[in-house]
Amino acid sequence: MTDRTRSDVSVAAAIVAVLLLIYNSNGREIGSFDSQPNKFAARELLLRGTLTLNHVVGAAPLLAERYSFVLDVNGRYRSAYSPVPAILAAGIVWPLWKTGLIDIRAPGAPAVIAVIAASLLTALAVALAYLTARIRVSRVRALFLAAGVGLGTGYWAQVSRTLWAHETAIFGIALAMLAFAVPEERISVRRAVVVAAGLALAGVARPQLAPMIALLLGGVAWRTPWRGAVAAFAIVTAAAVLLMVVNLRWFGHALGPVSLMEEFNNRAHGTTTSFRLSLDGFAGLLVSPNRGLLIFSPVVLVAFGGLRAAIVDGWRSPLRWCALAVLGQYALYSTYAVWWGGHTYGPRYLTDVLPVMVPLAAASLAQMSLTPIAVSLGTAVLVWSIGVSALGAFCYPNDRWNIDPNDVDRHHERLWSWSDMQIRRCWLSGPSPQNFSLFDRDAFRVRRSGE
Numbered sequence: 001m002t003d004r005t006r007s008d009v010s011v012a013a014a015i016v017a018v019l020l021l022i023y024n025s026n027g028r029e030i031g032s033f034d035s036q037p038n039k040f041a042a043r044e045l046l047l048r049g050t051l052t053l054n055h056v057v058g059a060a061p062l063l064a065e066r067y068s069f070v071l072d073v074n075g076r077y078r079s080a081y082s083p084v085p086a087i088l089a090a091g092i093v094w095p096l097w098k099t100g101l102i103d104i105r106a107p108g109a110p111a112v113i114a115v116i117a118a119s120l121l122t123a124l125a126v127a128l129a130y131l132t133a134r135i136r137v138s139r140v141r142a143l144f145l146a147a148g149v150g151l152g153t154g155y156w157a158q159v160s161r162t163l164w165a166h167e168t169a170i171f172g173i174a175l176a177m178l179a180f181a182v183p184e185e186r187i188s189v190r191r192a193v194v195v196a197a198g199l200a201l202a203g204v205a206r207p208q209l210a211p212m213i214a215l216l217l218g219g220v221a222w223r224t225p226w227r228g229a230v231a232a233f234a235i236v237t238a239a240a241v242l243l244m245v246v247n248l249r250w251f252g253h254a255l256g257p258v259s260l261m262e263e264f265n266n267r268a269h270g271t272t273t274s275f276r277l278s279l280d281g282f283a284g285l286l287v288s289p290n291r292g293l294l295i296f297s298p299v300v301l302v303a304f305g306g307l308r309a310a311i312v313d314g315w316r317s318p319l320r321w322c323a324l325a326v327l328g329q330y331a332l333y334s335t336y337a338v339w340w341g342g343h344t345y346g347p348r349y350l351t352d353v354l355p356v357m358v359p360l361a362a363a364s365l366a367q368m369s370l371t372p373i374a375v376s377l378g379t380a381v382l383v384w385s386i387g388v389s390a391l392g393a394f395c396y397p398n399d400r401w402n403i404d405p406n407d408v409d410r411h412h413e414r415l416w417s418w419s420d421m422q423i424r425r426c427w428l429s430g431p432s433p434q435n436f437s438l439f440d441r442d443a444f445r446v447r448r449s450g451e
Helices: 003-026 036-048 054-059 061-065 084-098 109-133 139-151 166-180 189-205 207-223 226-251 258-269 279-287 298-304 307-313 318-335 349-367 372-395 412-416 422-429
Strands: 069-071 077-079
Touching (some): 003 372, 036 054, 036 077, 036 084, 054 077, 139 298, 139 349, 139 372, 166 207, 189 226, 207 226, 279 412, 298 349, 307 318, 307 349
């Protein structure tokens, strides 16, 4: 390992440490209706060695009414989503439990498990993004990019704040990008295996990422010897088959309880189909005043500057494959009938593609001249993006924008309201009363009698 490599690894470690402090500075979980089963499943795995949720539902019967808590073919309650994030979270928290730092029986333990695992995986993904950027740009520019990704996007207010599946997926994709993004025309078999491992982890956590994963696998096949291509396809295929076998065993269907969930989604979100071709989704994910990526995180515009290099460099370049992968995933999310992602803060779905945009952003930064105008504009965009993310981390959902005056899942026109922007509502509503709720003894310890 060269001195430069050691130095970059040290910087990456510092990024993880700083982000863990920032992400958890609000002292709470920002959960959602459908993110809850994973944190309970993680605790059940630690406490009882099972991923079933019967004890959880028995203690809180109303949870059975949530579509994300489903009965399997044997009459056991399980999460409707992939078990991989819960398993990974349990592995992350296990040493903290065994060393006595937290008590997983405490009332707030599930939320603590969720934020510890999610914030760590998100911070690691940002550190990997920094290392990926360093392939093309200086340390200062790579740090700028890492700050933009880690603090100026939904990574802060959404991905790091609860155990969805996004945190696991972005970590896997970020790992894949570190091996895939080297500018050489050919990548080694070893790199191909690392890319495949990252893609496999992302795929089993969020099968919705299939378009992006398939296109990146195509890039691996194009840029590596045939042995690397075979190994990569074998790893990803094996992971997908394993998940389908688990779904078959639990739910009697290779895709799990998807049909049940889609039926519920249509009722809850006022839609009639799962996918439809509409301008709303394509435009909304980018410029909707209440879900647009370029409204909440305009710092990502820097990645668009890498598109020219993606076109010029050809198929042996990672940039063209990254651009295609982003476009493929964007097309899927844009045609999804619930493109806005339900009750959330900003564009939740597009957080999945950010690791793949990192090589494009790095290529853009490498070509950028640091004129006073460029520096001023870049600083302003970064400050806005970080400010909006911080607002969500400390104020959402105190704004009540998703349900007041009407439920956005039923009144889709509110997604396009410039006069009632969620960002402005968050600013006016002020900090959430839930802040710092996990900075409490009950979140980490079970009170003994007499205490």
